[in-house]
Amino acid sequence: MSFRFPVSGPRAAPGGAGGPAPRPPRAFTLIELMIVVGIMGTVMAMSAPVVYKVWRKAPMRQAVSSVVEVFSRARARAILQGTTVEVILYPRDNRLGVAGAAVAARPAAEAEAHAIPNAPPAAGSGLAAQLPEDVIIETLDINMSGIEYNDAEEARIRFYPNGVSDEMRMILFDGRERTGIELEITTGLANVVPNPLREWMRR
Numbered sequence: 001m002s003f004r005f006p007v008s009g010p011r012a013a014p015g016g017a018g019g020p021a022p023r024p025p026r027a028f029t030l031i032e033l034m035i036v037v038g039i040m041g042t043v044m045a046m047s048a049p050v051v052y053k054v055w056r057k058a059p060m061r062q063a064v065s066s067v068v069e070v071f072s073r074a075r076a077r078a079i080l081q082g083t084t085v086e087v088i089l090y091p092r093d094n095r096l097g098v099a100g101a102a103v104a105a106r107p108a109a110e111a112e113a114h115a116i117p118n119a120p121p122a123a124g125s126g127l128a129a130q131l132p133e134d135v136i137i138e139t140l141d142i143n144m145s146g147i148e149y150n151d152a153e154e155a156r157i158r159f160y161p162n163g164v165s166d167e168m169r170m171i172l173f174d175g176r177e178r179t180g181i182e183l184e185i186t187t188g189l190a191n192v193v194p195n196p197l198r199e200w201m202r203r
Contacts, residue, residue, distance in 0.1 A: 059132035060174045064192055066129035067096065067170070067181055071157075071190040073126050074098045078159040078188075089155045091137045097128030099156075131172070138178065139171035163188050171196050 070087060077098065078085040086099040131137070140149035142157060143166050149155040159165045165188035170181045180196025183189070193199050 059134045060172065060177060060179055063129075063131045063135040063172050063174075064179055064181065066131070067172075068190045068192065069126050070096055070098065070129050071159075071181075071183065071188075074157075075159045075163065075165065075188045078161055079163055082161045084161070085159045087157045087159070089137070089140065089149070089157070091140055091150045091152060091155065094131040094136060095129065135172050135174045137170060138173040139169070141169045143167050157183065159188055169196070169200065 074085045074087045087096055088099050089096040137150050140152075140155060141147075142149055142155060157166045157168055164186060165183050167185040168181075168183040172179050172181070178196060180193035180199065182191050182193055182196075184191060
């Protein structure tokens with residue numbers, strides 16, 4: 001009498017596919033996770049001073065940009081309209097605006113009825129600016145008069161049809177940094193002056 005034993009082949013993988021069962025995906029070890037966290041912490045620590053400096057300079061950049069834009073708009077308006085245009089500054093309130101621009105777009109009768117004498121337009125229009133709370137007008141000199149306009153209730157700068165303007169020097173201060181803005185008398189253009197105290201003493 002002979003006996004036959006069944007020959008067993010390789011077991012089929014789940015799902016009916018042949019070959020050995022696939023291994024589960026390898027997970028991260030605790031050491032690898034700690035290394036990644038350490039690298040991320042180092043990168044954040046290195047970038048924090050840069051982010052802080054950019055954040056600190058944002059109000060000053062906004063103030064300088066707003067003042068330069070108001071002066072540029074006033075100069076362009078004087079040239080295009082062929083008339084003298086004034087920019088009124090209110091140093092105590094840290095704001096400025098083009099005189100009469102608030103009612104420039106209204107019909108003549110309506111503008112006269114609603115006009116507020118020397119009222120500056122709304123901030124954000126490009127014809128007026130309200131400086132950030134952290135930035136003050138530390139120095140304001142017009143036509144080298146020697147008058148400290150930074151303590152005055154208001155000061156006026158004139159732009160003329162031929163492109164010239166009053167001479168002006170202004171220093172903005174945010175508690176840490178000073179930035180100067182000057183108007184070139186022969187062109188009426190606004191220039192930004194870093195380190196204005198040192199730069200103007202050289203002239």
